[in-house]
Amino acid sequence: MTASETILSVKDLRVRFQTLDGTVEAVKGINIKVNAGETVAVVGESGSGKSQTMMAAMSLLSSNGEATGQVDYRGQNLLTMTKGELNKVRGRKISMIFQEPMTSLDPLYTIGNQLMEPIRRHRGLSGAAAREEALKLLKLVHIPDPERRMKSYPHEMSGGQRQRVMIAMALANDPDILIADEPTTALDVTIQAQILMLLAELQRKLGMAIVFITHDLGIVRRFADRVYVMRQGEVVEEGAAEALFVNPQHAYTKMLLAAEPTGSKAAPPANAPVLLEGRNVEVVFKIGGGFLGGEPLMLRAVDKISVRLKRNQTIGIVGESGSGKSTLGRALLRLLPSDGVIRFGDRDISEADRQAMRPLRRELQLVFQDPFGSLSPRMTVGQVITEGLLVHEPSLTGKQRDQRAVEALREVGLDPNARNRYPHEFSGGQRQRIAIARAMILKPKVVVLDEPTSALDRSVQKQIVELLRKLQADHELSYLFISHDLAVVRAMADYIIVMKQGKIVEEGPTQEIFDNPREAYTQTLMNAAIDSTRFRVSA
Amino acid sequence: MLRYVFRRLLTAIPTLFVIVTVAFFLIRVAPGGPFNQERGLSPEIRANLEAQFGLNDPLWLQYVHYLGNLLRGSFGPSYNLPDFTVTELFAKGLPISVQLGTSALVLALVVGSILGTIAALNQNKIADYSVIALATAGSTIPTFVIAPVIQLVFGLSWKLLPIGGWGDGALINKVGPVLTLALPQIAIVARLMRGSMIESLRSHHIRTARALGLSDWSVVVKHALRGAVLPIVSFTGPAAAALLTGSIIVETIFSIPGVGRYFVDAALNRDYTLVMGTVVVIALFTIVFNLIVDLLYAVVDPRVRYD
Numbered sequence: 112m113t114a115s116e117t118i119l120s121v122k123d124l125r126v127r128f129q130t131l132d133g134t135v136e137a138v139k140g141i142n143i144k145v146n147a148g149e150t151v152a153v154v155g156e157s158g159s160g161k162s163q164t165m166m167a168a169m170s171l172l173s174s175n176g177e178a179t180g181q182v183d184y185r186g187q188n189l190l191t192m193t194k195g196e197l198n199k200v201r202g203r204k205i206s207m208i209f210q211e212p213m214t215s216l217d218p219l220y221t222i223g224n225q226l227m228e229p230i231r232r233h234r235g236l237s238g239a240a241a242r243e244e245a246l247k248l249l250k251l252v253h254i255p256d257p258e259r260r261m262k263s264y265p266h267e268m269s270g271g272q273r274q275r276v277m278i279a280m281a282l283a284n285d286p287d288i289l290i291a292d293e294p295t296t297a298l299d300v301t302i303q304a305q306i307l308m309l310l311a312e313l314q315r316k317l318g319m320a321i322v323f324i325t326h327d328l329g330i331v332r333r334f335a336d337r338v339y340v341m342r343q344g345e346v347v348e349e350g351a352a353e354a355l356f357v358n359p360q361h362a363y364t365k366m367l368l369a370a371e372p373t374g375s376k377a378a379p380p381a382n383a384p385v386l387l388e389g390r391n392v393e394v395v396f397k398i399g400g401g402f403l404g405g406e407p408l409m410l411r412a413v414d415k416i417s418v419r420l421k422r423n424q425t426i427g428i429v430g431e432s433g434s435g436k437s438t439l440g441r442a443l444l445r446l447l448p449s450d451g452v453i454r455f456g457d458r459d460i461s462e463a464d465r466q467a468m469r470p471l472r473r474e475l476q477l478v479f480q481d482p483f484g485s486l487s488p489r490m491t492v493g494q495v496i497t498e499g500l501l502v503h504e505p506s507l508t509g510k511q512r513d514q515r516a517v518e519a520l521r522e523v524g525l526d527p528n529a530r531n532r533y534p535h536e537f538s539g540g541q542r543q544r545i546a547i548a549r550a551m552i553l554k555p556k557v558v559v560l561d562e563p564t565s566a567l568d569r570s571v572q573k574q575i576v577e578l579l580r581k582l583q584a585d586h587e588l589s590y591l592f593i594s595h596d597l598a599v600v601r602a603m604a605d606y607i608i609v610m611k612q613g614k615i616v617e618e619g620p621t622q623e624i625f626d627n628p629r630e631a632y633t634q635t636l637m638n639a640a641i642d643s644t645r646f647r648v649s650a
Numbered sequence: 651m652l653r654y655v656f657r658r659l660l661t662a663i664p665t666l667f668v669i670v671t672v673a674f675f676l677i678r679v680a681p682g683g684p685f686n687q688e689r690g691l692s693p694e695i696r697a698n699l700e701a702q703f704g705l706n707d708p709l710w711l712q713y714v715h716y717l718g719n720l721l722r723g724s725f726g727p728s729y730n731l732p733d734f735t736v737t738e739l740f741a742k743g744l745p746i747s748v749q750l751g752t753s754a755l756v757l758a759l760v761v762g763s764i765l766g767t768i769a770a771l772n773q774n775k776i777a778d779y780s781v782i783a784l785a786t787a788g789s790t791i792p793t794f795v796i797a798p799v800i801q802l803v804f805g806l807s808w809k810l811l812p813i814g815g816w817g818d819g820a821l822i823n824k825v826g827p828v829l830t831l832a833l834p835q836i837a838i839v840a841r842l843m844r845g846s847m848i849e850s851l852r853s854h855h856i857r858t859a860r861a862l863g864l865s866d867w868s869v870v871v872k873h874a875l876r877g878a879v880l881p882i883v884s885f886t887g888p889a890a891a892a893l894l895t896g897s898i899i900v901e902t903i904f905s906i907p908g909v910g911r912y913f914v915d916a917a918l919n920r921d922y923t924l925v926m927g928t929v930v931v932i933a934l935f936t937i938v939f940n941l942i943v944d945l946l947y948a949v950v951d952p953r954v955r956y957d
């Protein structure tokens with residue numbers, strides 16, 4: 112890309128929010144510029160202010176937010192424009208797509224109706240002409256059967272397709288700049304890759320500049336020309352993408368780059384005992400039916416799957432949303448009714464009821480994805496993590512329980528004083544540590560980890576991965592590691608099961624699956640996982 | 651869609667049956683009967699009356715008779731207004747109550763929605779606080795206070811409205827009762843609308859619409875408002891059933907010959923047939939309006955489809 116004129120320049124932008132706790136400064140005087148036709152990435156972890164910067168530029172801040180400074184688009188300051196002037200730029204010269212493809216379209220109007228709206232508004236085309244344009248756009252973003260899709264409602268489309276429609280709307284008026292705010296974060300890996308490819312293709316065709324707001328360094332490495340690294344509302348480093356990856360200057364950038372999960376896990380010895388085993392496990396959900404409701408729909412979420420988890424082993428279960436991986440994890444812990452045989456140690460627990468399972472629960476623990484929803488907000492951390500002891504070791508005195516809580520918190524790397532505080536006082540990573548402490552305090556043998564790192568920033572993710580590794584080494588734990596994130600699974604698991612639509616597509620030792628995937632689906636999944644060790648695709 | 655309507659109407663039959671049965675036996679549990687009020691009827695006359703209306707039969711037989719009559723479309727005679735059948739009473743009074751109720755409902759929906767929208771668009775500003783204050787007043791001041799105040803101000807002092815009476819349905823006679831009926835409903839609708847509109851304005855697709863540079867009119871009316879009316883649609887079902895079947899307070903204070911007063915009068919007088927009549931009418935209204943509302947909901951929200 113040849114050096115060309117600067118079309119967007121952000122100068123000394125500050126964004127403040129009035130909250131109940133006083134004024135919060137989310138963006139602290141940053142400078143960013145975007146040249147015509149180039150791809151700029153704004154990288155940072157949650158809370159870095161990267162999204163709010165662009166929201167401020169588009170005047171989309173929530174009502175308690177206020178922006179000062181300058182955002183010049185071709186010499187005009189967007190921040191001082193009247194609404195009328197601004198609406199001639201938004202959606203026409205600068206457009207934006209968002210992180211939430213599921214909710215970013217109006218659920219009450221057809222795709223066609225929503226696509227035609229910006230076309231009619233900005234280009235003043237008649238209904239028929241706008242319809243033609245809308246159809247062209249749907250073809251441009253490779254929506255199959257565009258004629259029919261014009262009449263579809265958003266809820267009738269998948270997340271990937273909705274994001275394509277969003278892109279079509281954003282490109283409807285041939286903008287100079289497309290701002291993409293984490294456009295693929297909410298999508299499955301294979302869909303992520305498709306959307307990114309589509310954006311690269313459209314940029315080649317249409318020549319607009321793209322501003323990527325992302326936490327994903329893989330995307331940055333593959334697509335960006337220049338990068339701004341943001342942290343706590345400030346730009347800490349900027350420069351050409353290649354230079355930044357080869358030779359990062361700021362300590363924070365170095366830390367981000369080093370935060371990619373690394374390492375691998377050795378398989379347990381061949382004679383290690385099998386702790387948890389499922390044979391032909393099957394989970395069927397009944398949907399609908401009932402009084403005058405007709406035949407219910409049967410959904411086979413887990414379809415005859417067999418798993419053998421040995422002591423000190425980590426089995427990674429990967430698959431896209433809806434593949435049944437979480438359901439399998441819950442079924443193996445007997446938290447869901449299932450068919451087939453499940454054995455724990457030398458006991459058959461397939462038919463065990465709640466009562467019979469209770470004493471086994473301490474040895475079979477579960478850690479959830481959402482560190483915000485899975486801790487009771489009205490209990491202190493100490494109460495949260497010792498609750499299981501009340502059931503499983505009722506003979507302990509209060510003092511002994513407290514001692515165990517101190518040990519458990521130390522073990523997960525938290526200050527023991529945390530036990531007198533409430534979950535909302537902790538960050539996402541700390542909460543996940545608390546959730547892990549809650550499982551570890553019972554000294555379990557098997558822990559099912561259901562996307563334990565997916566809601567966390569990369570740098571925090573790495574710490575949690577390290578913690579889980581250390582705990583495994585110290586206590587010979589067996590993990591069932593459920594994740595859609597192949598980079599993390601690769602670092603954690605010694606054996607991998609790839610699931611799709613309730614069935615096992617492929618399984619085998621981690622190294623083999625990554626080096627030599629046999630099934631086409633596994634290959635797609637591997638290729639799709641944007642691996643930042645691979646080099647950028649040239650535009 | 652038609653199949654869905656048919657299915658809903660089919661399920662209404664057992665619902666109605668249960669309501670009729672429970673109501674029939676409940677009113678009989680209440681002590682006393684239609685003819686032992688303090689009217690000084692001689693025992694012979696009372697016995698004759700009771701024999702004529704079949705009140706001496708065993709209860710189950712009376713129940714079977716009542717169900718039989720109901721199936722033939724007859725609610726039976728009123729015990730306390732002996733010149734009329736229950737059907738005749740409703741034929742006279744129901745149109746009046748329905749007229750007043752419908753007017754009040756439409757007024758409440760229109761005014762309440764507008765007020766709620768204005769409040770939401772000016773959240774935490776003067777306009778918003780004014781609407782909240784109005785809504786609080788509207789839902790806390792009882793109708794038996796509002797009605798006399800309207801009579802006093804508009805009827806007695808300013809002589810703009812008649813103080814009461816139906817006046818054979820003259821428009822001027824309806825203003826007072828409709829206003830009284832509508833005010834609390836306006837308050838409820840305004841509150842509901844404000845809340846759902848604020849939520850709607852915060853949603854992601856509104857952000858999309860703004861990012862596309864759409865006009866304020868399109869953002870607010872086309873995208874935000876349509877989503878925000880859904881709770882109002884749900885509210886309309888039960889509200890319509892309640893408003894259209896009359897209000898004893900409003901009808902008594904304004905001397906309107908509607909059916910609202912039958913609820914209480916009939917129950918106090920143990921006018922069994924009239925009580926049952928009102929129960930059936932209210933149940934029918936509730937069932938039908940809820941069905942209409944569910945169908946309307948599907949029209950507004952494409953995610954809800956019945957097939």
